[in-house]
Amino acid sequence: MLLGVIADDFTGASDVANTISKGLPGQGGLRTVQYLDTPSFGAPTDVEAGVIALKSRSIAPPEAIRQSLEALEWLLRQGCRQILFKYCSTFDSTPQGNIGPVAKALAQRLGSKGVVACPAFPDTGRRVYQGHLFVGDRLLNESGLENHPLNPMTDADIRRWLALQTKEPVGHIGLDTVRAGASRIAERLAAAASRGETLVIVDAIANDDLVAIGKAAAGSPLITGGSGVAIGLPGNFIAQGLAGAHDRGVEGISGPEAILAGSCSAATREQIALHKTRHPSRAIEVNDVITGKVTAGDLAAFLIENTGRAPLVYSSSTPEKVTSIQQKYGRDRVAGMLDELFAETARRLVDSGIRRLVVAGGETSGAVVSALDLKAVAIGPEIDPGVPVLVSTGKDPVALALKSGNFGAPDFFVKALERLAGR
Known part of the structure; x- marks a missing residue:
């Protein structure tokens, strides 16, 4: 394994x-497997990139650090030459953590300073400029994320937010330096390291910026950011002759389907509003959940009864x-x-024979995947930017989004x- 990733959801x-x-067009990516929690078994020898999915974004910082270091040790045992700590492109966290504390702990374990921190993901409208994070044409704290139910983002200055979490100075590399190329970025990262700065916010507003950042960090033990910062990383290993392009194809799975939505984001609410005009849908009222009027058995029965019609249950508000x-x-x-x-609900659905499952929301997805105990999934084609087809390994595979x-x-x-379904 060449590249190891620790993801916080x-x-x-x-x-x-x-x-x-996926990698870059015309270049290809790495043979990648996603593990659902830190495995208790070794990775197959043909895996070039291993992604460990944790549910550590909104838990207590000491526990998030413990889980992340455990994942790091497993990845190092698989031979990883570089580690990526992946967090949300909207930097979902609180002034206490968990991004800063986890990144700092990983850096200390790897003996790394001048570590890239870049949540930019231009394909979905997340850009970093002058150390500030934008969502579309809005500053992060004016984009609706200031109302996040678990991690309200009330400051777009990521340097300031990260400094609250780490209690130490945070470096910054501006867009002019990024546009000057990978070697100039590398020089500035080295200078930050010499000043003792562990984490360095790096501006990026386009994919070419992320490719340059990836090249600059080719020799770094650790890099942190959103998924966008990984765009250029496969090319580093391919250029060194350590990996080659691979086929991303996975077989689709036909059979009964269901949709579970637990996100309250504006995008998910829009998706629900459109979907329920044409398909069986059931809203979940929290009052009914608290009082026991609605159970997992009720929701599973509704979804199973309506298979073939793209049924949805949702708790979004x-x-x-x-x-x-x-x-x-x-x-x-x-x-x-x-x-x-x-x-x-997910356990009951899969036990009943549901084989295609769409889940909306990071916390909801974490709960569902943990309950299904799927161990690992293969990565298939992209559905929309940032969302691939996933197919579980082993007997009775399940296709997930x-x-x-x-x-x-x-x-x-x-x-x-x-x-x-492969269509």
């Missing part, structure tokens, strides 16, 4: 696995309604009960089901 892991497997519910019942209680509801809340076109749900 399951949709993000799929996103970066897709980027690494407006930011105002989410805030009201959290104030009434407590944020952790609401999140925990919804995660368990979706997890148990794990969508970050803000990803995907309005017709994503139907499109995903078609791609999962």
Whole structure:
């Protein structure tokens, strides 16, 4: 294994696995496998990139560090020459963590300074300029992410946000330097390291910027960022003759289907609004979940009864309604009960024979995949930017699409089901 990735949630892991497997046009990517939690077994010898999906984004920082270091040790045992710590392209975190504490712990273990930190993903409108993160034409803290139910992003200055998390100075490399090329970026990273700066925010507003950053970090033990920063990494190994282009094809899976949506993002709410005009859909009211009026058995029965018609169940609400519910019942209680509801629903669906499953939302995807205990998935074609087809290994494979809340076109749900079937 050449490249090891530690992702702080399951949709993000799929996103970066897709980027690494796809590579640059005309160049190809690496043979990539996504592992659902740190494996207890060794990787096959033909795997060139291993992506470990953790559910560590919103847990206590000490536990996130522990899980991430455990994943790091496994990747190093597989022979990885470089580690990528992948976090959300909207930098989802709190002033306490977990991005900064985990990145710092990984850097200390690897003895690395002047480490790239770049959440940019231009294909989905995430760009970093002058150390500030933009979503489309809006600063991060004016994009709607300031209302995130778990990790509200109230400051677009990623240097300032990261400094709160690490309690130490954070470096910055501006776009002019990035546009000067990989060697100039590398010089600035080395200078940051000499000043003792562990993490360095690097501007990027286009994919060419990310390719240059990847080339500059070719010899770095550690790089951190969103999936976009991985665009140029496969080419480094291919250029060295350590890897070659590979076939990304996986066989589609036909059979019964279901859609589970737990994200409250604007994109997911738009997708739900379109989908429910044409397909059987059922909203989940949190009050009914808390009181036991709605159970996983109820949701599974609805979805199974409507197979063949792209059925959907969803708990998505407006930011105002989410805030009201959290104030009434407590944020952790609401999140925990919804995660368990979706997890148990997914277990029942797969046990009943559902073989195509679309899941929207990072936390929801993590709960579902953990419940299904799938171990590892192969990476297939891209459905929409950042969302590939995933097919589980072993007996009775399941085809999955794990969508970050803000990803995907309005017709994503139907499109995903078609791609999962190989159409």
